[in-house]
Amino acid sequence: MASSVKFTRRYISNFTNKVDPSSARLQNIKSHDHHIFMEVLLSIAFSALPTEVLEPSSALSEFFKNLCANELHEDLLMEMHRTILIILCKLETIFPPAFWNVMEHVLVDLAQQAYLGGPVHYRWMYPFERFFN
Numbered sequence: 001m002a003s004s005v006k007f008t009r010r011y012i013s014n015f016t017n018k019v020d021p022s023s024a025r026l027q028n029i030k031s032h033d034h035h036i037f038m039e040v041l042l043s044i045a046f047s048a049l050p051t052e053v054l055e056p057s058s059a060l061s062e063f064f065k066n067l068c069a070n071e072l073h074e075d076l077l078m079e080m081h082r083t084i085l086i087i088l089c090k091l092e093t094i095f096p097p098a099f100w101n102v103m104e105h106v107l108v109d110l111a112q113q114a115y116l117g118g119p120v121h122y123r124w125m126y127p128f129e130r131f132f133n
Contacts, residue, residue, distance in 0.1 A: 018033070038060070038061065038064050039061055039064040039065050039068065040061070043057065043058045043061045046058075052090075052094065053094055055090070056087050056090035056091050056094070057091075059083070059087045060087055060091070060107075063080055063083070063084055063087065063107070063111075066080055067080065067110055067111065067114055067120060068119075068120055069119070070119060071119070072114055072115075072118065072119055074115065077111045077112075077114055077115045078111075078115070080111040081108075081111040081112055081115075084107050084108055084110075084111060085108065088104065088105070088107065088108070091104075
């Protein structure tokens with residue numbers, strides 16, 4: 001399945017080189033690839049799961065898509081700031097407590113930071129990490 005997924009050149013790493021077939025795990029993934037996984041592939045990966053798992057996972061993917069858009073709208077950012085709390089609460093009821101650490105709760109502040117600082121592609125390090133590391 002990993003070999004059939006296609007993206008434009010330099011958009012994401014070649015996932016066929018990142019999948020370990022013996023353990024079915026992803027390895028050696030850069031942060032940009034994690035971001036693309038959260039934004040695009042998470043909904044696809046969870047599509048076979050029950051609705052109570054799929055709905056908050058899809059909402060989380062949508063949150064990242066809206067957050068990383070080239071154009072941001074103030075009303076959408078304020079709505080995202082309110083809904084991310086609900087999404088995280090739903091995810092906390094699904095996943096065990098060992099899954100959660102402080103990094104998952106950083107999502108609460110991301111919409112407000114985008115509201116104050118503008119589009120995130122001007123502030124995140126992905127292009128430099130992507131091509132120079």
